[in-house]
Amino acid sequence: MVRFKNRWLLVEFVDTSTADVSTGNEPLSTRSLDGRLIYNALRDSVVTNFGDTGWGAVGMSLTVKYFSPTTNLCIIRVARDHHRIAWGAVTLLTSIHDVRIIPRVIHVSGTIKHAQLSAIAHNREVIARFRTKLKNAALHHDSYDDYLARSTREIEALQD
Amino acid sequence: MGSKRKGDDAEEMTSRERKKLKVAGARTIAVQPSVSTSGSGAVQSSGNALAGPSSTTVRFDSMQGLPASIDVERFTEARAYEIDAMQKAIKTAGESVTHRVWQTLPRHLRRRAASHDVRRVPLRLRDKARAEMVPVTRRILKRGRSKQGKTKQVSRTESLLKRQRDKTWLETHIWHAKRMKMENMWGYRLAVTPTEKSFRPSHRASMHGSILHDSSYHSLIELKGPENILRSVLDLCCDPQCTGMKRSMSGARVLETDLYKPGSYPFDLIAPVTIMWQPLPVGNTSAPTNAPPAEGSSKRRRKGKNNVLANTTQQSPTRAVWVRSHPAVFDDIFAALQGSASLVLDAEKQRHKDVYAEVKIADLRGSVNTFEIMGPKSSQVIKGALSSVVDDDRQEFKKFWPSLTDLQTTASLPRGIVIGMKVLDPRLKFPPKNAKVKTDVQRPAVMTFPAAILAQSEIWDEEKRSVLKKPTYKKKDLDARRSKNLVPGTPLNPIRQDDRIPLLLIQRSLESPNSIHGIHGWTLVFPAGWGMPFLPSLIHTGTRVGGQRERSTQAFEAGTAYFPRDFPCTEFYDKFWDELALKEKAKWNRTPPAKRANYKKLGTRSPWRADWEVVLGLPVAPGVDANLVPAQREPQDAMEVDKVPTVRPWVFRGPEVPTILEKATEMFSNGAGLLTEINRLRTKRGMDVLDPGYRPEDLLKGALVMVRLKMVSRGAPNDLAIIYRVNDVEVKKIIQDNGKTRADANEPPEAAPPHTSIIGYVTTGNMSLSRGEGFAIGAVPVSVQLELQQQARRNGESRSLVKIRDRAGMVCRAAYLDLLDS
Numbered sequence: 001m002v003r004f005k006n007r008w009l010l011v012e013f014v015d016t017s018t019a020d021v022s023t024g025n026e027p028l029s030t031r032s033l034d035g036r037l038i039y040n041a042l043r044d045s046v047v048t049n050f051g052d053t054g055w056g057a058v059g060m061s062l063t064v065k066y067f068s069p070t071t072n073l074c075i076i077r078v079a080r081d082h083h084r085i086a087w088g089a090v091t092l093l094t095s096i097h098d099v100r101i102i103p104r105v106i107h108v109s110g111t112i113k114h115a116q117l118s119a120i121a122h123n124r125e126v127i128a129r130f131r132t133k134l135k136n137a138a139l140h141h142d143s144y145d146d147y148l149a150r151s152t153r154e155i156e157a158l159q160d
Numbered sequence: 161m162g163s164k165r166k167g168d169d170a171e172e173m174t175s176r177e178r179k180k181l182k183v184a185g186a187r188t189i190a191v192q193p194s195v196s197t198s199g200s201g202a203v204q205s206s207g208n209a210l211a212g213p214s215s216t217t218v219r220f221d222s223m224q225g226l227p228a229s230i231d232v233e234r235f236t237e238a239r240a241y242e243i244d245a246m247q248k249a250i251k252t253a254g255e256s257v258t259h260r261v262w263q264t265l266p267r268h269l270r271r272r273a274a275s276h277d278v279r280r281v282p283l284r285l286r287d288k289a290r291a292e293m294v295p296v297t298r299r300i301l302k303r304g305r306s307k308q309g310k311t312k313q314v315s316r317t318e319s320l321l322k323r324q325r326d327k328t329w330l331e332t333h334i335w336h337a338k339r340m341k342m343e344n345m346w347g348y349r350l351a352v353t354p355t356e357k358s359f360r361p362s363h364r365a366s367m368h369g370s371i372l373h374d375s376s377y378h379s380l381i382e383l384k385g386p387e388n389i390l391r392s393v394l395d396l397c398c399d400p401q402c403t404g405m406k407r408s409m410s411g412a413r414v415l416e417t418d419l420y421k422p423g424s425y426p427f428d429l430i431a432p433v434t435i436m437w438q439p440l441p442v443g444n445t446s447a448p449t450n451a452p453p454a455e456g457s458s459k460r461r462r463k464g465k466n467n468v469l470a471n472t473t474q475q476s477p478t479r480a481v482w483v484r485s486h487p488a489v490f491d492d493i494f495a496a497l498q499g500s501a502s503l504v505l506d507a508e509k510q511r512h513k514d515v516y517a518e519v520k521i522a523d524l525r526g527s528v529n530t531f532e533i534m535g536p537k538s539s540q541v542i543k544g545a546l547s548s549v550v551d552d553d554r555q556e557f558k559k560f561w562p563s564l565t566d567l568q569t570t571a572s573l574p575r576g577i578v579i580g581m582k583v584l585d586p587r588l589k590f591p592p593k594n595a596k597v598k599t600d601v602q603r604p605a606v607m608t609f610p611a612a613i614l615a616q617s618e619i620w621d622e623e624k625r626s627v628l629k630k631p632t633y634k635k636k637d638l639d640a641r642r643s644k645n646l647v648p649g650t651p652l653n654p655i656r657q658d659d660r661i662p663l664l665l666i667q668r669s670l671e672s673p674n675s676i677h678g679i680h681g682w683t684l685v686f687p688a689g690w691g692m693p694f695l696p697s698l699i700h701t702g703t704r705v706g707g708q709r710e711r712s713t714q715a716f717e718a719g720t721a722y723f724p725r726d727f728p729c730t731e732f733y734d735k736f737w738d739e740l741a742l743k744e745k746a747k748w749n750r751t752p753p754a755k756r757a758n759y760k761k762l763g764t765r766s767p768w769r770a771d772w773e774v775v776l777g778l779p780v781a782p783g784v785d786a787n788l789v790p791a792q793r794e795p796q797d798a799m800e801v802d803k804v805p806t807v808r809p810w811v812f813r814g815p816e817v818p819t820i821l822e823k824a825t826e827m828f829s830n831g832a833g834l835l836t837e838i839n840r841l842r843t844k845r846g847m848d849v850l851d852p853g854y855r856p857e858d859l860l861k862g863a864l865v866m867v868r869l870k871m872v873s874r875g876a877p878n879d880l881a882i883i884y885r886v887n888d889v890e891v892k893k894i895i896q897d898n899g900k901t902r903a904d905a906n907e908p909p910e911a912a913p914p915h916t917s918i919i920g921y922v923t924t925g926n927m928s929l930s931r932g933e934g935f936a937i938g939a940v941p942v943s944v945q946l947e948l949q950q951q952a953r954r955n956g957e958s959r960s961l962v963k964i965r966d967r968a969g970m971v972c973r974a975a976y977l978d979l980l981d982s
Contacts (some may be wrong), residue, residue, distance in 0.1 A: 066189045070238035075189075112252075115248040116189070123239040130236060151243055158247065 006061065007083035009076045009116040010107040011090055013120070017100045019137070028099045030072050035064040038074060041096040043087040057082040065112065071123070074077075075115050095148070118157060178291075179257075186256030190245040192238055204476065261288040267356050274459040274499045274559065321420040331376050331529060331691030340558040340707050341441035346488040347378045351707035358704070359713070363929045365704040366679050366714050370535035372698055373706045375683075376691065377464025378526060379490040381497060382485045383838045385519035387476040392846060393519065394435065394481070396422045396500040400841035401665065401814030404576075411439025412610035413576040414666055419485070419493055422500035423847050426838055426863075427810045429730050430496060431489040436578065438816055448979075456960050471845075480620060482524070486723055489732050490525070497521055527625055529691045530667060534681030534714060542665070542682060545697040546583045547661050554600040556614045557581060559799040563606035570667050570680040577610045579665040585631065586697040588652040594701045618662035625687040632659050661686055670718035670866075672980060673815070677930050679718045714807055715928045716937065721813075721980060723868055726923045726937050727771055728864055729811040732736030741768035757968035763912035764816040765965045770921035772881060776862055778807050807858045812942055825946055833855035833862070834942070863942035866980040869922065869935070869964065873898060874972040877964045883938060884917045884963040884972060885948070891955050896918050912965060912971065919944045922964065926961045936964070950976060 017028045042062065046055045061079035068074075078086040090103050107118035127148070228430040262274040262281050274289070281289045313837075336342065340351035351374075354362075367370040383390055386851040387409070399418040408415040415435040421428035443807065485493050501519045506901065508517055533541060543564045552558070560579060567573070586592070608614075618624045633641075641652055663686035671678030699705060706714075715722035724736045745768050759767040767772070772778050803907045824833030835856040839849040851854055869877065871893065886894070920940035929934035940948075948960035 027371050066191070068238075068242055070192050071242050073242065109953050112187075113250050116250050120243045120246050127236045127239055147240055151240070151247075154247060158250065 003079035004061075005110065007078050007080050007085060008065075008109050008112050008114045009078065009083075009090065009105055010109075010122070011074045011076060012104045012106055012116055013072045013074060013096070014102040014104055015072060015099070016102055029100060030096075030099055031101060033067065033070045033096055034068055035074075037069045037097045038067055039064045041093060042076070042086070042089055045093050046085065049089055049092050052084050054082075054085050058085045058089075062086060073119055073122070075119070076110065077112075079111070117155075117159070120151075124151075166370075171283040176408060183257050184423045186252040189249040191247070192241040195742055198402065213275065220436045237542065247460075251800075257804040259424070261285045261294055266833040274360050285838040294870050308513045317466060328377075330374055330376050330687070330888075331378075333693050335695060336374070336707075338707070339705070343708075345708070346376060346377070346486075350377060351705075353707045353709040359709075360929065362704055363650075363713065364866050366535050366710075366717070367930060368536060369704065370533055370541050370681070370817055370848045371539040371704045371710065371714075372695075373711050374529075374691070374695075376526075376710075377487050378484050378530060380488045380491075380494075380524040381485070381494060381522050382520070382522040383481045383483065383497065383501075383519060384478060385501075386517050387479045389476075389501075389508065389519060390479055392504045392507075392541050393497065393500045395845040396503060396847065397496055398435070399814050399844075400425060400845045402651045403815075405435075407610075408435065408576070409437050409439045410610075410611050410612045411615045414572065414578060415753065417574065419496060421496050422503055425847065426812065427729065427808055427814070429811055431486050431730065431732065432600065433493065434484040436482040436484070436664075436946070438482075439578075439580070440477065440479070442613045442616065450654075466934065470523060482531075486732070487525075488724070488735075492731065494521070494523070498556050527622075527688050528619065528685055528686055529694075531684040531694065531698065531710075532681065533669070534670075534679050535570040536680075537594070537703075538681045539564045539570060540595040540597060541703055542684070543700065545584075545586055545589070545592040545694075547589055549582045549584060553617070554613055555609075556611055559606055560608050560933065563608065566597055566603075568597060570682060571669065571671075573608055573667050573679060574610050574666060575669055577667045578615040580615050580619070580662065581665065582618065582660050582662050582912045584654045584694060585633070585659050585661070585693060587635070587643055587693050588654055588658065589635075590651075590697055591700050592697050605822045615664075617664050619687060621662075621683065626663060628659060628661060628687045631689060631693060632657060635667065661690055670720050672719040676982065677717060677719055679714050683893055697932065710755065712924075714928065716935075717928055719868055719935075721828070721935070721937060722924065724765075725865065726802070726921070726939075727811065728770065729809045744768060758874075759967065762914075762968065762970065765915050765918065767880070767967045770923065770939075771937075772809055772864060772921075773920060775920060776807075776864070778809065778862065780925040807853075809864065810860045811939070812863045813981065815981060817865065818979055821942070821946065821949075821979075825949070829856065830943065830946055831858075831860035835859050838970050850893050860943055861941075863881050864920075864939045865945050866937065866939050867920070867945070867977050868937050868980050869925075869962070869975040869977050870931070871934040872961070872962075872974040872976060874907075874934075875964075875971075876927040876965050877922050877973075877975070878968075879922065879925055881922040881925050881936065881938075881964050881966045881969075882918055883922065883940060883975075884965065884975075885919045885944070886961055886963050888951065888955060890952070890963075891957070891961050894961055895955075895957070910970075910972070914971070919962065934975075936975070940977070946980070 015031075017030075034069050039062070042064075043059070046058060046062075050058075053157070058078060061077065063077045064074060065077050066073070066075040076086065079147065087105060087108070091103060093101065095101060097139055105110045107115060108123050109115050109118065168865045193800070254765055260275070262270055262285065263281070269282070274280040276293070278286050278290050278293065327344055330336070330348065330350070332351060336351040340354050342349050344350075381735075383393065385393075391405070391409070397419050398405070398415075399420065402415065402417040404413065404415045404417070404710050407413055409636070415436065417433065419430045419433045421430065433608075481491065483497065498521060501521065505517060505519065508515075543561075548557075548561055557579070561581075567739055582769040593967060638652065645652070663684060666685065668683045669678055669680045671680070684694075712722045712725065721727060724730065724732045727733050757767075765771065771780075820834070826831045827833035827836075835850070838859070869883070871877070922936040922937055922938035925934070925936035925938070927933070945960075948962070952958065952960045959976040959978060962975055962977045964975050965972040
């Protein structure tokens with residue numbers, strides 16, 4: 001039985017767009033992006049950097065499965081054989097639809113489940129980093145405490 | 161116009177499309193809708209399906225222009241939403257496609273037909289199951305009228321009866337057939353093992369819970385006659401080593417013993433049997449019963465040939481005895497009892513020429529049902545499921561029945577105790593609840609002593625049994641009564657027309673002396689026709705049901721021999737193992753040579769059955785190997801055919817085996833010692849001594865004794881593994897290494913030991929779950945056993961050591977050998 005093997009890339013698009021007040025009241029940010037725009041940008045990047053052969057190798061299987069504008073996390077699916085082409089294309093992206101970004105590939109895995117799990121881990125780490133930055137963290141209790149405790153338990157149960 | 165059935169409207173989509181939608185829905189990851197600060201013009205982030213509201217319970221402040229701390233909150237809130245969405249996606253994607261609805265049910269509620277018949281699924285899951293089902297199959301199942309027409313209609317009863325013509329179904333057959341693998345055995349259709357994987361759960365149930373086995377296929381023979389005559393009849397056939405006959409004659413206990421052909425102990429062992437005496441009616445010492453028992457009431461009744469009609473003796477009362485045995489040896493046992501009865505009656509006639517006596521032998525197969533319930537919880541199960549009648553005014557019973565609640569194992573009761581009682585229809589109290597053991601209150605333990613009055617029961621009466629053959633109330637009548645109850649769920653009150661069923665509770669133990677691995681429980685004997693009413697009540701609270709495999713595993717774990725597998729030198733053992741050998745040999749022949757064991761190369765002398773004749777050193781009969789056809793007739797053949805082999809193989813078994821072997825070793829000649837002991841036992845039972853033409857050496861030569869083997873360190877022997885003897889040097893090495901051998905990689909594997917050191921075979925071998933190590937039951941010749949004992953004493957060990965090699969294996973592993981009866 002021939003299996004179609006994939007690679008799932010977990011990419012974070014770090015927003016470097018400068019708040020350009022002059023152009024309008026609305027600063028360009030990743031909040032205006034969506035999966036379709038990312039796909040188009042990726043396609044252009046592949047064609048530019050790897051040519052038509054590159055797009056032919058990767059285009060059939062390239063899909064943007066998830067993108068969240070609030071957290072800038074994206075899950076992209078590519079076939080396993082030429083996933084490095086797509087990976088390179090993602091890394092060489094500089095802007096999507098006039099929004100300047102820096103892509104950062106956080107995790108590559110063979111199943112979406114592990115991409116999801118690593119997204120959860122990444123989010124938890126980021127939250128932890130932000131909370132340590134609050135200098136008065138000792139007295140600062142918010143409702144995230146019990147939420148985080150709950151999610152810790154659930155994740156541990158899931159990962160068994 | 162709407163469609164008739166619920167699901168028809170959904171058929172616009174094929175099931176494949178529906179499934180794809182479901183899967184796609186389960187696999188999407190929810191994205192938090194960005195309530196963007198810009199307001200209009202923002203692209204909706206709904207490229208990926210569901211955008212549901214935030215499901216976290218966190219406060220969200222959507223005001224703008226707030227200090228950075230609020231941004232952090234919103235930021236972390238978004239991250240938290242994402243975490244949640246990812247987790248949900250993982251969960252639903254995993255669950256959506258991989259499980260059908262009925263796979264969420266526990267195993268004992270799953271039905272094979274659930275995949276195409278929604279009625280087999282419990283009500284609450286039926287809608288989901290209907291949605292998942294492929295609609296096409298709904299049409300296939302049309303159980304409508306057949307095309308043949310009304311004349312060719314076969315009713316269900318008829319079609320079921322047609323299948324029973326060449327075999328007998330037990331009363332609980334249909335219940336077992338739905339849950340167990342069935343096989344034709346000994347003229348019955350019996351359950352071998354449950355269809356679900358249940359080897360370990362069944363073992364756990366026999367050790368800590370309760371497990372039930374329907375053993376109504378065991379044959380029952382009734383003997384009726386004067387007490388002393390019956391006693392002599394049984395003495396002639398039974399094992400003289402069993403001393404329980406006197407105790408069981410009052411009827412308060414059963415006797416489990418071996419039956420031999422009359423007068424030929426120790427040769428010709430037939431099978432182990434259970435003997436029950438009918439208790440004498442209390443207050444009635446000698447009942448002059450001149451009326452003959454009821455004629456023509458049991459269908460298959462065979463009378464003993466010795467009906468000399470006259471009045472019975474006044475000195476000893478007429479008693480009845482039941483003999484229960486394995487169904488395959490029924491004919492042999494019947495013939496043996498008949499023969500023994502004729503011998504005894506002839507002897508009586510010689511002695512008292514004027515007094516006539518008669519012994520009636522009847523075949524009671526199919527007139528009673530037996531359930532064997534083993535395990536510590538069996539007493540609570542029985543107490544919870546059965547309700548005894550109120551008008552039972554025996555003091556002993558009134559004390560015994562409540563004590564059953566607190567009985568933690570039947571091993572606390574005297575072995576083989578019989579309790580007779582009468583119960584109400586168990587379906588009145590359905591569904592039952594187990595009796596709860598009260599461990600908090602320390603009350604003085606109620607000692608139950610075997611008493612004839614406790615064992616009284618009407619089940620011995622043929623008329624009472626035949627009246628009860630058909631239950632008065634069918635299930636639908638009882639359900640109608642139940643529906644009339646004011647409060648639903650109350651148990652039914654017994655009315656006058658309800659049946660009261662007499663039954664016997666017999667304590668049953670599988671144990672060997674000086675062992676902690678016994679399995680104890682109850683045997684429930686009740687009249688025919690009541691199998692199905694009793695079964696659901698006993699099983700409802702979680703009692704497992706076992707088939708033949710579970711029954712034999714119980715005997716193995718307890719360390720006892722199981723008939724017929726572990727009884728060499730019996731006729732049925734040969735038949736059983738020959739059938740098995742045939743099947744295995746056929747399978748071996750079908751297998752390609754690269755995938756099967758090469759027995760010739762491994763040096764296994766007899767891979768298909770245990771060749772006891774060679775082990776004992778007896779001459780093998782010339783006609784054994786059918787493949788060899790002698791090219792020319794040799795002159796010796798004519799002489800050999802006439803010569804009867806003088807050495808007959810026999811198996812030495814009984815509770816006194818260790819002491820007899822001790823006494824035999826004390827004498828100078830072991831054979832002579834054994835012969836004197838055997839003769840002593842024979843004369844004890846009124847048989848004359850063995851034919852003096854039989855030499856004591858021949859007696860010793862042909863004797864086999866059952867042994868049990870425990871591995872020294874690792875390994876588990878299989879059936880038909882070969883037992884080798886070890887010499888003294890090896891014994892010392894084994895004791896030093898403690899059985900562990902570390903083979904270097906470069907050493908060639910050892911060749912199999914020579915055939916001359918084969919001393920026996922394993923009849924049942926496996927990894928024993930209760931011991932946690934390999935365990936086996938086998939047999940060795942008596943002379944070898946005596947030698948092994950001497951060797952052990954020489955080396956200062958308490959137990960003999962031997963080597964075991966599987967018939968398809970190359971490694972010989974050390975094991976301790978013990979007598980099975982010790």
